[in-house]
Amino acid sequence: MKPTQPRVSPFCAKLRTKKYYLLEGPAYDEDELMDASCDAWCGKTQQRVGPDGKRVDTEDCRSERDCFEKP
Numbered sequence: 001m002k003p004t005q006p007r008v009s010p011f012c013a014k015l016r017t018k019k020y021y022l023l024e025g026p027a028y029d030e031d032e033l034m035d036a037s038c039d040a041w042c043g044k045t046q047q048r049v050g051p052d053g054k055r056v057d058t059e060d061c062r063s064e065r066d067c068f069e070k071p
Helices: none
Strands: 015-017 040-042
Touching: none
Parallel strands: none
Antiparallel strands: 015 040
């Protein structure tokens, strides 16, 4: 039997949403993070733009960004 790899969240560790504060661990999909308001911000900048000046959301705050931090 092949050992399974642990699940890794695709989202930056600094991505924040209202639902983030209700999680008991890292989010693995967008539905776990986003509510109807679709409001997200960076925990590092405390704004809706990240340290790289780009917008913050679940589609963009992933490993491809220079400011990405592993969860």
